[in-house]
Amino acid sequence: MALFALCQTFTGAGMQFAYGFGPLMVVQLTGSAALAGMSIALIGLSRFLIAYPIGEIADKWGRKPGIMLGLVLAMVGAVVTGSSMHFNSAAVLIAGMLLFSMGMNAAQQLRVAATDMFPPNRRAEALGYIAMGSLVGLVLSPLMVNWSEKLAPTLGMDPLGLPWMMVPALIIPGMFMVLMVRPDPKEIGMNLGRYYPGYVAPERKPGPVVEFNWLDMLRQPRIRAAIIANGAGQGNMTVVMVLTSLVLHHHGHSLTEIAASHMFHTVGMFAFTVPLGRLADRIGHEKVMYPGVVISLIGAALVAFTGGWLLITLGTFLVGLGWAGGNVAATALIAESYETHERGRAIGVNESIAGGINMAAALITGPVMALGGLPATGLFAILIALPPLFILAAQIVRPAAQAR
Numbered sequence: 167m168a169l170f171a172l173c174q175t176f177t178g179a180g181m182q183f184a185y186g187f188g189p190l191m192v193v194q195l196t197g198s199a200a201l202a203g204m205s206i207a208l209i210g211l212s213r214f215l216i217a218y219p220i221g222e223i224a225d226k227w228g229r230k231p232g233i234m235l236g237l238v239l240a241m242v243g244a245v246v247t248g249s250s251m252h253f254n255s256a257a258v259l260i261a262g263m264l265l266f267s268m269g270m271n272a273a274q275q276l277r278v279a280a281t282d283m284f285p286p287n288r289r290a291e292a293l294g295y296i297a298m299g300s301l302v303g304l305v306l307s308p309l310m311v312n313w314s315e316k317l318a319p320t321l322g323m324d325p326l327g328l329p330w331m332m333v334p335a336l337i338i339p340g341m342f343m344v345l346m347v348r349p350d351p352k353e354i355g356m357n358l359g360r361y362y363p364g365y366v367a368p369e370r371k372p373g374p375v376v377e378f379n380w381l382d383m384l385r386q387p388r389i390r391a392a393i394i395a396n397g398a399g400q401g402n403m404t405v406v407m408v409l410t411s412l413v414l415h416h417h418g419h420s421l422t423e424i425a426a427s428h429m430f431h432t433v434g435m436f437a438f439t440v441p442l443g444r445l446a447d448r449i450g451h452e453k454v455m456y457p458g459v460v461i462s463l464i465g466a467a468l469v470a471f472t473g474g475w476l477l478i479t480l481g482t483f484l485v486g487l488g489w490a491g492g493n494v495a496a497t498a499l500i501a502e503s504y505e506t507h508e509r510g511r512a513i514g515v516n517e518s519i520a521g522g523i524n525m526a527a528a529l530i531t532g533p534v535m536a537l538g539g540l541p542a543t544g545l546f547a548i549l550i551a552l553p554p555l556f557i558l559a560a561q562i563v564r565p566a567a568q569a570r
Contacts, residue, residue: 167280167283167292167295167296169343169344169346169347170276170279170280170296170299170343170344170347171295171296171298171299172299172340172343173233173276173299173340173341173343173344174276174296174297174299174300174340175299175300175301175302175340176336176337176339176340176343177237177240177270177273177336177337177340178299178300179306179307179310179333179336180240180244180266180270180330180333180336180337181270182307182425182428182429182432183307183311183329183330183333184205184206184209184263184266184267184270185206185209185407185411185428186307186407186411186424186425186428187326187329187411187421187424188205188206188208188209188263188411189202189203189205189206189407189408189411189412190326190411190412190415190421190424191205191250191251191259191326191327192204192205192256192259193412194251194326195250195251195254195255195256195259196256198532199412199532199535199536201532202408202412202531202532202535203404203408203527203528203529203530203531203532204260204528204529204532205259205263205528206404206407206408206524206527206528206531207524207525207526207528207529208260208263208264208267208525209263209267209271209521209524209525209528210404210521210522210523210524210525210526210527210528211264211267211521211525212263212264212267212268212271212521213267213271213517213518213520213521213524213525214518214519214521214522214524214525215268215521216236216268216271216272217271217272217274217513217514217515217516217517217518217521218380218511218514218515218517218518219514220232220235220236220271220272220275220510220514221275221278221510221511221512221513221514221515221517222510222511222514223235223510224275224278224352224510225352225507225508225509225510225511228350228351228352228353229275229276229278229279229282229350229351229352229510230279230344230345230347230350230351232272232275232510233272233273233275233276233279233344234341234344234345235269235272236268236269236270236271236272236273236274236275237269237273237337237340237341237344238269238341239265239266239268239269239272240265240266240268240269240270240272240273240333240337241269241333241334241337241338242265242266242269243262243263243264243265243266243267243268243269244262244266244330244331244333244334244337245262245330245331245333245334246258246261246262246265246266247259247262247263247265247266247327247330248262248327248328248329248330248331248333249262249327250262250327251323251324251326251327252323252324252327262330271517271521274517275510276296277293277296277497277513278351278501278509278510278513279351279352280292280293280295280296280351281293281355281497281498281501281502281509281513282351282352282354282355282506282509283351283354283355283361285358285362285365286502287447288447289447289498289501289502290442290443290444290446290447290451290454290494290495290497290498291440291443291444291447292443292498293439293443293494293497293498293501294439294440294441294442294443294444294494295439295440297435297436297439297440297490297494298436298437298439298440299436300432300435300436301432301433301436301437306336307425307428307429308422308425308426308429310329310332311325311329311421311422311425312422312425313332314328314329314332315420315421315422325421326421352506352507355506355509356506356507378504378508378511378512380511380515383500383512383515386503388499388503389499389500389503391452391554391557392451392455392495392496392497392499392500392516393496393500393515393516393519393520394553394554394557395455395456395458395459395492395495395496395554395557396492396493396496396497396516396519396520397519397520397522397523398459398492398523398550398551398552398553398554399458399459399462399488399489399492399493399551400489400493400520400521400523400524400527401523401524401526401527401547401550401551402459402462402463402466402485402488402489402527402547402548402550402551403462403485403486403489404523404524404527404528404531405466405527405528405531405543405546405547405550406465406466406469406481406482406485406547407428407431407482408528408531408532408535409469409470409531409535409540409543409544409547410424410427410428410431410469410478410481410482411424411428412535413469413478413540414427414475414478417473417475419475423475426479427475427478427479427482428482430479430482430483430486431479431482431483431485431486432486433483433486434465434482434483434484434485434486434487434488434489434490435486435487435489435490436486436490438487438490439490439494442454442490442491442494442495443494443495443498446491446494446495446498447498451495451496451498451499452495452499452558454491454492454494454495455491455492455495455496455499455554456492456554456555456558457488457491458487458488458489458490458491458492458493458495459488459492459551459554459555460488460555461484461485461487461488461491462484462485462488462489462492462551463488463548463551463552464481464484464488465480465481465482465483465484465485465486465487465488466481466485466544466547466548466551467481467544467548468480468481468484469481469482469485469544469547470540470541470543470544470545470547471540471541471544492554496516497513497516500512500513500516501513523550527546527550530546531543531546534546
């Protein structure tokens with residue numbers, strides 16, 4: 167677990183560039199604010215495309231091969247993305263961002279590996295440990311941007327492109343961390359009793375083994391609610407991430423200040439994942455998942471309807487915190503519902519759907535902002551997060567109606 171957390175520390179810094187600078191790179195290369203959400207949409211598209219196939223690879227061959235494949239793709243994609251500013255090419259940016267994001271999303275098999283290594287009553291906590299690894303990476307991201315702003319004029323490079331060229335120096339140590347893990351977490355998950363004395367695996371239901379089918383997931387109300395809550399939190403956060411960079415840039419804040427604001431957002435995403443995970447394991451996943459959605463709503467409102475660096479940054483922090491509660495609880499709920507040999511695909515379905523919502527939200531955000539301005543964009547972020555709250559309201563109202 168320590169090795170995987172360290173890998174997350176080294177590799178996670180690059181994703182801050184994708185969210186923080188992607189919209190600015192798109193606007194600079196295309197000259198269109200309406201296309202600002204394209205970079206975030208590419209992250210969603212890559213997640214939609216890669217999450218299930220990489221889950222299938224990890225279920226068949228083990229978690230480590232899936233993670234390593236992802237890191238290789240991310241390293242190549244980072245260099246291509248950085249080169250796009252040198253070549254002044256939106257096409258190169260699209261190719262690089264897609265490769266990088268596919269790699270980073272594939273490397274999220276780290277989360278599946280974490281759930282493999284813990285018994286069911288501690289899986290949300292396990293997800294928290296992996297997320298905590300991103301915290302150290304938070305310090306690296308603004309430092310790299312600050313160095314880039316100072317070095318770029320000397321090197322004759324664009325300050326938006328140079329940080330991407332530094333990303334491979336972080337990914338390579340992360341790859342060594344993964345190679346050091348023994349045995350593969352899938353093996354641990356299939357033999358938990360060997361690692362946790364006294365643990366007894368639940369008995370399998372009698373009858374023939376049913377092949378994994380993603381449609382069956384959507385037919386189960388609890389799992390369907392978890393997928394919707396996770397997707398709503400992701401969509402809400404996507405809109406806010408596009409919004410934050412452009413708003414701060416519009417008010418004249420430097421790239422370092424923008425990176426610092428995104429750093430606080432990521433603090434919200436990862437700093438409290440262990441206590442949130444433990445809480446979800448103790449009181450129930452839904453009791454953490456739904457409040458997380460409410461916190462995201464509040465954060466989105468602050469970003470869209472207030473002004474100034476402090477309030478906007480507080481809003482991005484709350485969006486990250488709400489996402490953390492919803493994501494950790496929803497993912498753990500799905501992980502405990504499936505056995506080790508199918509868990510990668512189950513979580514892959516959840517991630518693919520979230521990626522699709524991410525992509526759609528990002529593509530719509532630019533035109534909404536161009537037509538309606540910041541208030542309309544903030545309202546859009548809030549609307550995306552409402553569906554799971556409707557599900558919760560129905561769950562509360564239905565028993566009361568039946569009792570009458």
